[in-house]
Amino acid sequence: MVALGVVAFRDGGATAVGLVAFARLAPSFILAPIGTTLADRFPRDRVLVWSCLIRAAATAAAALLLAGDGSKVAVYALAMLGTAAFTVFRPAHSALMPALSVTPLQLTSANVVRGLVDSGSTLLGPLLAALLLDVGSPAAVSAAAAALSVASGALLLRLSYEVPPRGAPQPLQRIVRETAEGFRALVRFRDAGLLFGIALGQATTRGFFNVFVVVMALELLDTGDSGVGLLTAAVGVGAVAGSLGASMLVTGRRLAVVVGIGVALWGMPLTLSGLLPYESAVLAAMCAIGVGNALVDIGVFTCLPGSCRRSCLRAPSARSRAWSR
Numbered sequence: 001m002v003a004l005g006v007v008a009f010r011d012g013g014a015t016a017v018g019l020v021a022f023a024r025l026a027p028s029f030i031l032a033p034i035g036t037t038l039a040d041r042f043p044r045d046r047v048l049v050w051s052c053l054i055r056a057a058a059t060a061a062a063a064l065l066l067a068g069d070g071s072k073v074a075v076y077a078l079a080m081l082g083t084a085a086f087t088v089f090r091p092a093h094s095a096l097m098p099a100l101s102v103t104p105l106q107l108t109s110a111n112v113v114r115g116l117v118d119s120g121s122t123l124l125g126p127l128l129a130a131l132l133l134d135v136g137s138p139a140a141v142s143a144a145a146a147a148l149s150v151a152s153g154a155l156l157l158r159l160s161y162e163v164p165p166r167g168a169p170q171p172l173q174r175i176v177r178e179t180a181e182g183f184r185a186l187v188r189f190r191d192a193g194l195l196f197g198i199a200l201g202q203a204t205t206r207g208f209f210n211v212f213v214v215v216m217a218l219e220l221l222d223t224g225d226s227g228v229g230l231l232t233a234a235v236g237v238g239a240v241a242g243s244l245g246a247s248m249l250v251t252g253r254r255l256a257v258v259v260g261i262g263v264a265l266w267g268m269p270l271t272l273s274g275l276l277p278y279e280s281a282v283l284a285a286m287c288a289i290g291v292g293n294a295l296v297d298i299g300v301f302t303c304l305p306g307s308c309r310r311s312c313l314r315a316p317s318a319r320s321r322a323w324s325r
Contacts, residue, residue, distance in 0.1 A: 006228055014219070232286075239294045266293065269289045
């Protein structure tokens with residue numbers, strides 16, 4: 001994300017950053033409901049491995065194009081492919097977590113640890129990008145990202161777990177109907193629908209951030225290409241702190257309130273960054289966003305399975321099957 005933002009800004013300014021961010025995520029909007037349903041028809045560990053390999057291939061190809069001063073349009077298209085592959089990764093990963101947990105407390109604790117690992121990645125990844133941009137180029141950043149994707153896939157090959165028994169495979173034409181039923185279920189089950197609404201607000205604000213962070217670094221603060229990585233790394237600092245603090249919430253009480261606070265911490269710092277355009281103030285605001293990100297991730301991924309389970313227990317079997325989709 002850091003390297004692509006820098007490439008797009010140099011190619012066409014803030015407008016290009018926004019357009020590339022939109023183009024990169026647009027296929028995921030379509031793939032998310034359909035792709036995750038497809039993922040349920042295959043072993044989830046295999047889905048994770050293939051997601052990593054496709055991302056690695058797309059990012060490596062983009063690195064070669066950037067190194068050879070190739071077509072920027074092709075680079076953006078490869079970024080779209082890599083993002084689409086990642087769209088399937090997180091839902092498959094989240095669906096696999098309950099299968100590896102014995103108790104609700106283990107699942108909550110696992111989500112806290114995952115949040116901490118994600119937060120650490122949000123810190124170390126942009127720092128590495130900032131270093132590579134300072135001594136190298138966006139091509140070097142893309143090459144490093146491709147190598148990390150390969151390493152992720154290699155680690156997943158060692159995953160061992162008891163695969164739950166599967167029923168007879170359903171025809172693929174049912175995917176659209178199942179997906180539509182899932183959206184209708186959000187209306188029926190109020191608690192889960194509210195969680196999705198909160199997550200939508202956070203995701204929308206994150207989209208703003210992906211553009212603003214490039215503009216803030218290169219225009220507002222004039223910190224150069226590496227400044228994009230440093231500002232994004234500041235988000236990681238806050239995310240690590242937020243993940244550690246959230247470990248005190250593993251009992252699962254009032255997690256929905258925590259999610260709401262996390263969403264607020266995504267929006268307010270962006271506003272304050274515009275009002276106080278100073279490097280120290282903006283860095284502090286980015287740290288606050290990181291705290292909010294950790295709270296949202298842990299809260300949503302922990303609350304949602306419990307919300308769905310309670311809804312299914314109260315609902316007729318057809319609705320329960322909708323949530324299983």
